[in-house]
Amino acid sequence: MTEPLAPQYNPSAIESALYAWWEERGLFSPDVAASAPGKRRPYVIMMPPPNVTAALHMGHGLNNTVQDVLIRFERMRGRAALWLPGTDHAGIATQNVVERALAAEGLTRFDLGREAFVERVWSYVQETGVAILTQLRAIGCSADWSRTYFTLDEGLSRAVRESFVRLYDEGLVYRGHYIINWCPRCLTALSNEEAEKEEVDGHLWHLRYPLADGSGHITVATTRPETMLGDTAVAVHPDDERYRDWIGRQLRLPVVDRLIPIVADEAVDPAFGSGAVKVTPAHDPADFEIGQRHDLPSIDVMTPDARISLAAPERFQGLDRFEARRAVVAEFEAAGLLERIEPHRHAVGHCYRCHTIVEPRLSDQWFVRMAPLAKPALEAYRDGTLTFIPERRGDDYAAWLEGIRDWCISRQLWWGHRIPVWYCLTEGCGLTSVSRNDLATCPACGGEVRQDDDVLDTWFSSWLVPFSSLGWPDQTADLARFYPGHTLVSAPEIIFFWVSRMLMAGLHFMGEVPYTNIYLHGTVRDTLHRKMSKSLGNGIDPLEVVDKYGADALRYSLIAGMAVGTDVILDPGDLEASFAPGRNFANKLWNAGRFILSNLNGPTRPLAGDQTDVVRREELSLADRWIIARCDATVREATEAYERFRLNEAAAVVYRFIWSDLADWYIEQIKPRLYGDQPGGDVARAVAIQTFDVGLRLLHPVMPFVTEALWRWFPGRPADASVSVAPWPGPDARATDADALREFGLVQELVGTVRAIRAEYGIQPGHAVRAVVGNGSAADALRREQATIARLAKVSSLQFGETAERVGGHGVLSDGTPVFVPLGDAIDVARECQRLGAEVNRLDQLVTSQERKLANEQFVSRAPADVVEREREKLSSWREQRGVLARKREMLGCQ
């Protein structure tokens, strides 16, 4: 205890030093040997790897705080706890960042060429890549940094290739020519999940397509008129009476002047629009399928950056898709073929990285066949292997798996894992080789080969992380010990990108789910319930909070503000409102610790592992027994709350114990024993230390820094002791003490009653009053705690029994004990009558409704006996209190 104990806790003075000390000691690196087979399975959490270029935001703050609370809890419970961190190369996101930097220099990636560009990304990533991991340390994350991975590391890249080759060999990876989601800005294909559907207000254009023979026209409705440049048919439903005779006839496609047929297809909904659909196989997934069924040509009228291609009439070529839309509509209008335009709200896909409207595009891509992978993953949910917290998220998971479509995994990017496929360039051979190793020549003909230009979807490496980060495909010791893990902590929007895919990959490659608990927390939002985001400018920088209020305050606010599965609302305009409670609590702890530690200079008892071992039971005062019982109850409640992922409740329970019980009552109660030579000082010191110690340990997962600082300063700690690996407090049957809880509760009530009377009549704080306490069930206890009552309620003399005086403040305890504070002329009798009258009325209402309840035959006969008994006790208690106050009113001569 050599550190200066300033009265105000200063987090920045200790946090980084404590963190460095933890890390140096390797407290977060579980030993593989120490958790050898036969011992309890280790507890493993895979950290959702942040993007390598990311800067810490509140979403990371919440996600990682939750994980840290869980991992610290399990570590203290004595399990080998591994929290495995890493970073994600984040293909599109990272490439975009670097391309933006290039753009500032007036360059594009094409100016550099592939090799130079990738090098440039690497150097960028090496510069910034560790920033977020450093930031996670600043908020106290106890991850095992010695095992940090990067998804483009050699090891993980090997895993990516291995999995690709295996899936290919199993027929689960294939190359196909389909409509995919295409981002015209990022110039790459996207998976369905990466194309975010968003409702937008658009229009429905009703266009007339004339029959080739000039005998009339058919009207089609479309939300994207520009695609008509690539129309190759119009489809109607085969049973649609209106068009029965039209099927098979030819239309003259306006604008492009091409003949296209009318075909019949079941996919058409006769009830929508005109019941006739223009068919653009190259630009719409549904149309593509219609095209296949009817053997229609596909005309791709757009370039990769969504301009009109050479396949369209010259006057449209080069136009942006939205310019082309206007131009097409204008031509229809000019030709009198625009029937009408109506407003139409519909869902449009947007690139999840740059928010550009996605263009459905026909191209050759690599896919993973998902149905066979989804089946066991669905089974694992249905048979109860998986637990979702909150439960309802399991339904989202199951629904997605049931409707799963094949996964487009190729990306036309340069940053990522190059697809391990080589094409032979030799004419007549043309072999496609899928290989774990780089190929220089064709294995069949020895000719020149060319590797596929594309890279894999970022998530194709992340879905392997639960085992690839442990060394797979090698059978490493880490893999044997730490797979499978237990809990995955993520946000609901990541379920489809990552959570379910890891489950599928784990089952497929490892034969076991990578985790069984899936904890899905909410989103961090502002007070208008908008998601915090850079673009909205409503974010809060976690590091600024750490700076101003400390990491513990940040963590406390995030945890305390979050019930299972609900969002966390923070006010970017008022950091004080959001984070002061945590800061204040840390300061409270600091000062409670300071007080206890600075009062150890008297006799004390040795610390022991268990609170009731410290002293003999008969030496304990009522207050000692009470705080010990409260402490034990807190241990039970907090432990259960942590186990059930009710982290906010765990925080609240410990907060109440430390602040309301320990600081407000127990510490106040023992002060005389500590200051003077009054007996029991040694016992009080021992109990205070012991219960505070328990409180610190219970709180450590949520507020690691301040608890560690205080815990280490306790006398007698070995220099290398850390609360982060201190044993988790266990319940103690001997601490249970209902009498102490009830009796000290009455002491608290009495003090509160006298204080309220003092405040009501404006008695100066320095002025002592007398108090008269009548006979009640706890008379003995109150008598024994006279000194406590006198001190805390500023009572000069506490009398027991009757008194002839009647003018003063009156009250009653819940057991019916009358309380009287003689105040003579200091009070106005009428006011006191009114005060008591209100109280009698309140009790009267309670009594009346309670009497009705107990008079109800149905209640008495149907409610459980113990409930009826409790209700009877309540009634008699209220009657008793009402009687006491009514008599007091009589004595005062109230009307």
Next chain:
RNA sequence: GGGCGAAUAGCUCAGCUGGUUCAGAGCGCCUGCCUUACACGCAGGAAGUCGGGGGUUCGAAUCCCUCUUCGCCCACCA
């Protein structure tokens, strides 16, 4: 268009298996206190028809139905 969630004090939210936490916490507000751990504190206080309506039950903030208002997810009616 389908599915899910939320609505409790001025604000942010707890309230789990219907009844001893049952109407709570923190912030804010009002009153009084720099009482020798803490003014980031202490003590006392005001403040709510538990969104509306209906139902089940001896008993509902809690379970069911319905309406209203917000939010989220999914969706190839062009």
